[in-house]
Amino acid sequence: MQHRWRILTATSAAAGLLLLSACGEDAPAPATGGEVTGAIDVWMGDPIGATQQPVVIQLAKDYETAYPGTKVNLRFLGADAHKTYLTSIAGGTVPCVALIGNTWSPEFAGLQALEPIAQDPASMQGTYTQSMIDSTVLDGVSYAVPYDTGVRALIYRKDLFDAAGLAAPKTWDEVLTAATTVQKANEGVNGFGIVGGNQWYWLPMIWNWGGEIAVNSGGAWTAKVNSPEAVAAFTFYSELLTKHKLAPAGSVTWQGADAAKAFALGQVGMMVGGSWDLKTIIAQNPGMEAQLATAPMPSGPGGNNDTFAGGSNLAIFKGCKNKATAKSFVDFMMRTDNLVPVTTKIGLLPATTDALEKERTTGSFSAPLLKAYAEQAPNTRSIPPVSTWGKVEGTGAIVNAMQSIMNGQKTAEAAMQELAGQIDAAIGQQ
Known part of the structure; x- marks a missing residue:
């Protein structure tokens, strides 16, 4: 169904800046745009709470093992995450990668704070649920990667x-x-x-x-x-x-x-x-x-x-000085085998279509009480994409x-x- 403020096509035919893997390969995919090495700061806000933090910490360690010479500095934010991000943007002290509320993506993009992910959001169709793609878009450009979705x-x-x-x-x-x-x-x-x-x-x-x-x-x-x-x-x-x-x-x-x-x-x-x-x-x-x-x-x-499709997106901040490693880490987090353990702990659906199908058919959302949420996921929308x-x-x-x-x-x-x-x-x- 076409919705008047749903952006399904893009203003540019350029390829996306970040090539994301939504499958569960064992071998790390090579990143583009520079050498994958060095440290990156990664901030995680709600819904990553105390229950989910050990899973994310282990994934960061797994990433460092897969990519020798890298270091992931994790910071978990509290209920004031939105304010913390705005303060960091204003002060120029942003992390490289952040998990942000999906309604914040156009806002932060409007502040010129986020790295473009795809000049053509239509290229993301089929990989992510449409409403979550919509949540990443401002002025025809995608500025974040859909991570989890709550319906x-x-x-x-x-x-x-x-x-x-x-x-x-x-x-x-x-x-x-x-x-x-x-x-x-x-x-x-x-x-x-x-x-x-x-x-x-x-x-x-x-x-x-x-x-x-x-x-x-x-x-x-x-x-x-x-x-x-x-x-x-x-x-x-x-x-x-x-x-x-x-x-x-x-x-x-x-x-x-x-x-x-x-x-x-x-x-x-x-x-x-x-x-x-x-x-x-x-x-x-x-x-x-x-x-x-x-x-x-x-x-x-x-x-x-x-x-409404609530949820979170992974974003890379423009101020990141190690974008190659940041992009590589986002790729790693988005693999189905890495994504599903986190979203299962959160109790939300993954935003990639492959992971969503896995959860719907054989995963936690195949349970009788949760099936309705997986069935509802395709029939969701995002807020108007304005900053x-x-x-x-x-x-x-x-x-x-x-x-x-x-x-x-x-x-x-x-x-x-x-x-x-x-x-x-x-x-x-x-």
């Missing part, structure tokens, strides 16, 4: 659905019907877990209704969140709480972890959640695992069930719009009109 799906109480004779919802209208039925049949159980404080749980519904967040026409970006489709999508989600009373009042400010906690306590019968939310539910209530089921996201009137999108997220404007509707402070039409103006102020100059 959301429906999580629901199979025992409650079975008792009510319900199948997994395939549309948002069926979600409403199922949530209403489950709530009526089970005292103390809310039919649906609203996540009012996190836009990525419901902003993609604009696509499901046939709308767009923003479109590019002649090089100028314009917000479309005030379209009838976008207004209808936000109205539907908000009314799950305000009209249908299918969620607790406090869920106006909930994050995904709050909904997962309520689910684990038996207070919610269905929610949209990532594989990380599913992991949280099971960790907090192991006995509930047998009662759980998942399904791909429901579709809307627009005829699609697309959701100033971070300003939109930073102001909290999207969450504020939804919460103002839920709280009855604004009509959906008024809230979305105001939001469109705020988005235009941030990205309209692109």
